[in-house]
Amino acid sequence: MRIALPVDPGLKTASEVATIEFVRQETDMPLPNTLAFDCSNQNILGFEWVLMEYVRGRPLESGWRDIPMSKKAEISESARYALGAMVEVAFFWGDRGHQRLARGPFKNSYEWLLTRLSLVIEEKAKILATTKDKDAMEDAEDSKSIAAQLVHILPSIIPPEDNEQSIIVHNDLSTNNILINDAGDPIAVVDWECVSALPLLRACQYPQLLTGTIQHRKPDIEEYGIGDLY
Template sequence: MDSAPTALRDIEQPGLYWKPGLFGARPTWTKEPSIDKATELARKHLELPQDELIELKAFAEGAFNKLYEIACSKGQFVFRVTLPVAPKVKTSSEVATLGFLDQKTNIPVPEIIAHSDNFEDDLGFEWILMERMPGHPLREVWHEMSWLHKELLVQQIVAFMVQLYHLKLSGIGSLYSNGSPTISGCSTHYTVGEAVTQAFFIEDHIQQPIYRGRFASSQSFVDAHMAFLQHDITKLQHAEDSDSYDSDDEEQAEGMLEIYTKLQNVIPKIFTTPAEEHEHEESILFNGDISLNNILVSSSGSLVGIVDWECTTTVPPWYACQIPQFLDGLLPTSTTSQPQPPLPLTPEALADKDAVQFHNEQLQCYELTCLRTFFVEEMRRQCPEWLVHWKDGAKKRDVLIAIEECGDDSQWTLINGWLDAVLDGREPKKGLLEAMWTPVGE
């Protein structure tokens, strides 16, 4: 294996530190955003008088963001401050994505009031000021919703995904705009540029001089993922020279290198179309985080919004046509069994909070599994070609899963087994994603 590139990009990331951990590094804040400065920015862009008292209250924190709620005379808003994990491009692509969705679809998303993709302003961080959409996260009201509302919600999600499927773009990356989508009546032109994904910016990946889009082909997109994997392996191989050296690093590097080598031989078998860099592949806008937390519903369960569109990408149909995250991974435990609802709780069990919680979790899993089947049938009715891409693209998606999960030694047996089957010309008994979700022994 060739050595990874050594000439770094020198991307500034003030306020960010990647803290090592058992399950990988996680982003941490080395300084807190100034509430006073954030308040003044909100006041300015909401055009509030100086004598109006407003207060930013912390109400949520994501992997890369701190969110503050604002209640004022003009309504309710969210001021979101973000770590510079991918300076400028992460914020600008998210703002463009929301503008594109507002302009081209009827998917309910928050309106952007103002934003800054420059961490050198008064706040010292990138930020977005947006409306606070009404409703509750789907996770919070699931057990109060009727089955009819759950089916109606899935139908709406299908309809939204069909809209995105028919909005064909060109090239693989993320969306950017040449105008402000917050100006009423503005017809903004959107282009595909650098891809903003965690694989491309996690830890020191943002510093690596590896091409990150716009990609012309699936092959070049996968090649970039392989380049980052190569970098990670090389870093482990030279870990003995660093202060963070661990005696397990050598074994980790050997295991990852074995998978990397197999992938080099598997990729040409699955991505059989050669990269044509003069023509850009057709692509679709894809949000991989349509989750129980990001789907907002009313108290009765009616869909009111979908939030959190950061790291949304434009990818080929084989990648974009995936089951939404809140329904994914909930498969029957074998190819022949049908999901079964949990048994009703006894009167004694109803008095046990832990028993009730466990029962509710099992019931939710059963219902989501049933709704996954309903999603597939509804997609077959509304857009059968979407299902063709979903089924035919499984192996291609599994290649990216193998790359992304390569650092997790608990998955090595499954990954190697899947790769060996493909290399031997055998059809794997299960797709890699399905195998990872299937309980041991099934």
């Protein structure tokens, strides 16, 4: 059971539930079933909540070194809804959830990046107006200046009138959020809160489970210490 703080009231829970169901219908990704949920805080708990199926498995992180390379390769390869306001940490962190700003859906990378840069400029301007710390002011001034320059050149990099496809990006696709059974088969991908439909440029990166130290040869388990095995 997931109980959510009111960081983005209503939308955060509704987005998580809708994203899971959309991915279930459009892909063959293994996902836990949503049994019940409440997007409001008008209930006995006083918070939004989601009740999900319990999946009997263990995080991929704890079993990664035990499963064969063939299983690792399988894991690595592995409508009725509408796009709405962006439910992403950058849009509700701090007091941003109460600000009047464009929250999407965005038609292209230009609109999305412009909003993100505008958030930076506004945040740094607020710091400059409220702090007397010299280092903080210098950092805020530099960040604000860089963001303003990026806003100026953005139209020359990404045409504002272009229409682009978006893609659902699970921003925490780590080995902790992929559950496997004893045979090493993936049985569920979990933690779908704050998963958003983002510009295609956000898809041009490796998921967290495939990032880390570059290995030029197959790891030898005999070379690892006890603390490195889990």
